[in-house]
Amino acid sequence: MSDFEAHGLTYGGFGPVTFALEAGERVGVTGPSGCGKTRLLRALADLDPWQGVIRLGAQAPLDMRASAWRRRVAYVPAESQWWHDGVGSHFTAAPSERALGELGLGPDVLTWPVSRLSSGEKQRLGLLRTLAGRPAVLLLDEPTAHLDTQRVLAFEGVVRQACEQEGLMALWVTHDAEQLRRVTARGYRMGPRGSWEEVPSWA
Amino acid sequence: MGVIALTWGDVLLAVLPLALLTLVFGMQRLGLSRPLLVGAARTFLQLALVGVVLKSVFQHAHPVWTAGFSLVMLATGTYEVARRQTRRFTGGWTPGLAVLGLFTAGFTVTVYALLALVGVDPWWKAQYAIPLLGMILGNTMTGIALGMETLTKTAWTQRAVIENRLALGQSASEAVADLKRESVRVAMTQIVNALAVCGVVSLPGMMTGQILSGSDPQAAVRYQMMIMYLIAAGSGFGTLLTVRLAAGRLLDGRERLRLDRLH
Structure with a gap:
């Protein structure tokens, strides 16, 4: 049995979608704009209505409160939102200095006001904020759109490390074919009419 | 008891400054004259009606x-x-x-x-x-x-x-x-x-x-x-x-x- 899987999943007129992830695996999802990629991630986090089967290990979303499910299966939106004045108040657990450093952020960034953050810093901190909750699955939606090349590679490295060391699974949505080749071994392609096909290898 | 009763003529006199304001608003084209007139008319009708109704409510007790x-x-x-x-x-x-x-x-x-x-x-x-x-x-x-x-x-x-x-x-x-x-x-x-x-x-x-x-x-x-x-x-x-x-x-x-x- 796979660790994170969906069978015949339909949502908002899209699907059916079927996939399976093993522990530590990173899998890509690509396709033209408007084909339902973001909505797929939202359905998997139970933020939107869906039908079919979603399973994490032996558990399904309806076995627990939706908020408990989302702490296990964490959706990271393309634009992270910040609602308190200070950066640090958004973290349930402080990220390690090492993790901050790998993403090019100083340890004092947590004491900054949110207004001081650039969009790229928000995107990197958004990842760390989600990782601080120690989810089992990361649902990433165009996660590096605001980053320059060097930061993109660092971002990918942080996710890869969490997968390899802690068994984190990642579903990675992007238009960037190069990125898919770098971070995932295989994935799925969505069509404009809601088609869903497996891509065994990006090569 | 001690209060001096107002006649309808007194109420009419109270309308005068409001009428003047409506006129000024109208000349400045603020678009407020109409809602002001409607509001004033509603106040008149609603209060007149309430006066009558309350009188009968009080009497019936x-x-x-x-x-x-x-x-x-x-x-x-x-x-x-x-x-x-x-x-x-x-x-x-x-x-x-x-x-x-x-x-x-x-x-x-x-x-x-x-x-x-x-x-x-x-x-x-x-x-x-x-x-x-x-x-x-x-x-x-x-x-x-x-x-x-x-x-x-x-x-x-x-x-x-x-x-x-x-x-x-x-x-x-x-x-x-x-x-x-x-x-x-x-x-x-x-x-x-x-x-x-x-x-x-x-x-x-x-x-x-x-x-x-x-x-x-x-x-x-x-x-x-x-x-x-x-x-x-x-x-x-x-x-x-x-x-x-x-x-x-x-x-x-x-x-x-x-x-x-x-x-």
């Missing part, structure tokens, strides 16, 4: 008449809350929540005042019950309308924030806690301000009326204090209840933001 008049006030207040909303809940929830808040807070506070404070016999006596309920309902209505408007409008503009909080695993009530707090705060500000300036900058209508009709100012002041405290409590509890229930309506059992329930 039966609880059914007091109850009937109260229900009309409750219905009008509910309609007014719904009318002031930019976005209403589907399925009639906006007037539903408004009537619940108005009834629960407004009627409880009024009945408490009639029984425990004023001690009039019988407690439903229209001369006391209707003005008291009117003042409490009127202010509770403003609070509820402001609270609901702030809640739904902010939820609409802050959709991404609320959903990001949910995505991070916050519960439904955590994700909208700030929203609820802010809505109640906005709704209560007017009452807090009114309490702060009462008697110094503003002389409230009820107290002024009593003094004009020859009451001892000290007795009038005690009535006004009672009214201010009741109004504050009524709007506060009414707003708390309505905002809480309305916030619950914004999210469903799976802790999803349901802005499709607004239109």
